[in-house]
Amino acid sequence: MTQEFRGRASSTRVAQAEHGVAIARSGQIAELVALEQLGMRRSFTRDEEIYAEGDASDCWFKVVSGTVRICKLMADGRRHIAAFHFSGDYFGLDIGTARSFSAEAVGDAVVMLMPRRATQRLIDTTPELACQLRDLVMRDFAHAQSRMLLLGRMTAPERVARFLVEVAERRDSWRTLDLPMSRADIADYLGLTIETVCRVLSAFKRAGVIVIPSPHRIELRDRDMLSELCEA
Amino acid sequence: MTQEFRGRASSTRVAQAEHGVAIARSGQIAELVALEQLGMRRSFTRDEEIYAEGDASDCWFKVVSGTVRICKLMADGRRHIAAFHFSGDYFGLDIGTARSFSAEAVGDAVVMLMPRRATQRLIDTTPELACQLRDLVMRDFAHAQSRMLLLGRMTAPERVARFLVEVAERRDSWRTLDLPMSRADIADYLGLTIETVCRVLSAFKRAGVIVIPSPHRIELRDRDMLSELCEA
DNA sequence: CGCCAGTTTGACCAAGATCAACGCAAGTGG
DNA sequence: CCACTTGCGTTGATCTTGGTCAAACTGGCG
Numbered sequence: 077m078t079q080e081f082r083g084r085a086s087s088t089r090v091a092q093a094e095h096g097v098a099i100a101r102s103g104q105i106a107e108l109v110a111l112e113q114l115g116m117r118r119s120f121t122r123d124e125e126i127y128a129e130g131d132a133s134d135c136w137f138k139v140v141s142g143t144v145r146i147c148k149l150m151a152d153g154r155r156h157i158a159a160f161h162f163s164g165d166y167f168g169l170d171i172g173t174a175r176s177f178s179a180e181a182v183g184d185a186v187v188m189l190m191p192r193r194a195t196q197r198l199i200d201t202t203p204e205l206a207c208q209l210r211d212l213v214m215r216d217f218a219h220a221q222s223r224m225l226l227l228g229r230m231t232a233p234e235r236v237a238r239f240l241v242e243v244a245e246r247r248d249s250w251r252t253l254d255l256p257m258s259r260a261d262i263a264d265y266l267g268l269t270i271e272t273v274c275r276v277l278s279a280f281k282r283a284g285v286i287v288i289p290s291p292h293r294i295e296l297r298d299r300d301m302l303s304e305l306c307e308a
Numbered sequence: 309m310t311q312e313f314r315g316r317a318s319s320t321r322v323a324q325a326e327h328g329v330a331i332a333r334s335g336q337i338a339e340l341v342a343l344e345q346l347g348m349r350r351s352f353t354r355d356e357e358i359y360a361e362g363d364a365s366d367c368w369f370k371v372v373s374g375t376v377r378i379c380k381l382m383a384d385g386r387r388h389i390a391a392f393h394f395s396g397d398y399f400g401l402d403i404g405t406a407r408s409f410s411a412e413a414v415g416d417a418v419v420m421l422m423p424r425r426a427t428q429r430l431i432d433t434t435p436e437l438a439c440q441l442r443d444l445v446m447r448d449f450a451h452a453q454s455r456m457l458l459l460g461r462m463t464a465p466e467r468v469a470r471f472l473v474e475v476a477e478r479r480d481s482w483r484t485l486d487l488p489m490s491r492a493d494i495a496d497y498l499g500l501t502i503e504t505v506c507r508v509l510s511a512f513k514r515a516g517v518i519v520i521p522s523p524h525r526i527e528l529r530d531r532d533m534l535s536e537l538c539e540a
Numbered sequence: 541c542g543c544c545a546g547t548t549t550g551a552c553c554a555a556g557a558t559c560a561a562c563g564c565a566a567g568t569g570g
Numbered sequence: 571c572c573a574c575t576t577g578c579g580t581t582g583a584t585c586t587t588g589g590t591c592a593a594a595c596t597g598g599c600g
Contacts, residue, residue: 148457151539156457171446177453199439206438207431213445214403220452221409225380225388227459228499232588259547267460272588274548290597291547307383464556491579501557506580523579 107205111195112138115188120181126168129178133170135189139163142185143256146177147264157265159219160257162246166212182257227267230306235266236276238306240286244296252295259291339437343427344370347420352413358400361410365402367421371395374417375488378409379496389497391451392489394478398444414489459499462538467498468508470538472518476528484527491523 117140120126126137129148137144144161158177161167168179199206226235239262244250255262263270277294280286285302287295296302349372352358358369361380369376376393390409393399400411431438458467471494476482487494495502509526512518517534519527528534 150457150461154461156461158453158456169446170450171443172450176450200435203432203435203438206435206442210438210442210445211403213442213449214401217445217449217452218402218404218408220449220456221390224390224452224455224459225382227456228496229382229386229388264460269589270547271549271590275588278548502579503558503581504556507556510580 107202107208110202111190111198111205112188114194114198115190117186117188119186120184122181122183124181126179126181126187127175129175131175131178132173133168133175134192135168136166136192136195137168137179137190138166138188140186140188142187143182144179144185144187145182145257145261145265146179148177155264156267157261159216160261160265169209169213169216182261232266232268232272233276233279234305235268236262236273236280237302239266240294240296241299241302241306244299250296250299252293255292255294339434339440342434343422343430343437344420346426346430347422349418349420351418352416354413354415356413358411358413358419359407361407363407363410364405365400365407366424367400368398368424368427369400369411369422370398370420372418372420374419375414376411376417376419377414377489377493377497378411380409387496388499389493391448392493392497401441401445401448414493464498464500464504465508465511466537467500468494468505468512469534471498472526472528473531473534473538476531482528482531484525487524487526 115138120142126144127133127135139161141163143163144165144167146158146161146167148156148158150156159167160182168175170176199209226238230238240253243255244253247253257265259270259273262268263273266273277286277288280302281288283298283301285296285298287297289295347370352374358376359365359367371393373395375395376397376399377389378391378393378399379387379389381387391399392414400407402408431441458470462470472485475487476485479485489497491502491505495505498505509518509520513520515530515533517528517530519529521527
């Protein structure tokens with residue numbers, strides 16, 4: 077029964093450094109500080125839209141506080157969440173004229189927004205900045221690649237385990253984890269349904285891998301088991 | 309029966325410009341020409357490895373002829389193909405020290421390879437080049453995002469339809485389509501099994517949407533039906 | 541207290557995976 | 571030139587994972 081959530085993956089394996097951290101904690105980079113001086117703050121309330129699919133992509137963003145989800149609604153209502161962005165992450169660094177996804181505040185959130193025109197000028201005069209932006213995008217790209225593997229080839233327990241580990245790593249909180257997003261958000265992020273997410277979490281709980289004091293708070297009790305589950 | 313492969317998607321909808329074209333046909337851009345003067349050619353035979361997971365990522369690549377797949381093998385043998393790159397596409401523009409995916413020749417292929425050290429020097433002196441590289445990566449990123457939607461939320465028929473449309477667009481051949489890759493490659497790219505890919509293709513054939521003169525050659529007879537199937 | 545939104549659990553269902561033949565064309569060696 | 575092999579591709583039968591539908595539970599909050 078302890079094994080009930082074991083997927084197809086067979087064995088223990090060493091963790092791999094390439095974890096899916098997007099562009100978190102990048103505020104330290106010197107050139108980006110200049111970029112942020114162009115920014116202005118805006119607050120959003122729970123579920124408020126920061127930008128919509130189809131909007132002109134004339135701004136770049138950074139999460140100041142709260143959590144942002146990048147998502148897309150299909151014609152028939154199926155929803156997909158491409159990414160969550162936590163405090164410190166940049167997002168919305170699209171090229172092209174129009175957004176192909178929308179961005180929404182998961183709970184109340186504050187974001188800094190940088191007009192593209194001005195940032196572009198800054199980039200043109202600061203080659204290092206261009207490189208660093210490329211690196212930010214590449215980190216996002218690497219994250220997207222590992223998410224493709226997850227969505228294409230991993231089982232439900234593997235996806236959920238990976239989600240927990242990803243959030244723990246990005247927020248640097250291993251003991252107890254607070255999840256700002258709903259079960260529906262998690263499901264749409266992992267390509268599962270709400271019910272499956274719940275069931276897998278319950279299975280983890282039964283196995284003693286996690287404790288769930290409240291829906292938005294999860295304690296990780298057996299980190300090794302989780303890591304093992306979510307390794308390629 | 310004609311409707312047998314209709315997924316959950318409900319209705320006709322206008323095609324969206326944001327198709328998943330990676331970084332094809334970018335050789336025209338002036339700054340990139342300079343980059344390519346640093347390159348040297350290498351040939352690979354069918355299934356030969358161009359670089360392996362874990363290799364130092366000290367080169368960037370461009371497909372000269374043939375097709376390249378970017379893939380990852382999981383511990384228990386599950387395989388995932390992150391991307392196909394056709395003639396003219398750049399690939400392997402990773403940052404970080406080690407490759408997190410491997411690259412292999414689908415059939416016989418010729419690629420140009422550009423040492424990173426030298427390209428870096430060129431970038432440092434040519435700010436436009438840095439921007440253009442960022443754009444290349446962003447295009448790949450956008451492609452990865454739409455693939456996440458596919459892998460996370462689309463049905464088997466939708467995935468296969470989308471694959472056919474994607475290949476048709478990237479190779480600019482709408483009437484008849486030649487697929488350099490095997491059914492196994494297609495399956496691992498779409499997050500399906502070989503059998504499912506075959507069955508869906510057969511269903512399309514029965515419905516008169518496509519004709520399959522030979523396994524690696526497919527004629528598109530009802531492009532609208534395909535487009536309709538693969539729209540978000 | 542009752543309502544409401546979000547979560548959890550259970551019973552059942554279906555899309556797609558798995559397992560197993562079979563087909564078919566391109567080598568290969570006698 | 572023709573058996574025989576080999577590697578894909580296709581098809582069918584059956585099984586499993588995760589989805590769907592429905593009901594119960596939980597913690598705020600007016």
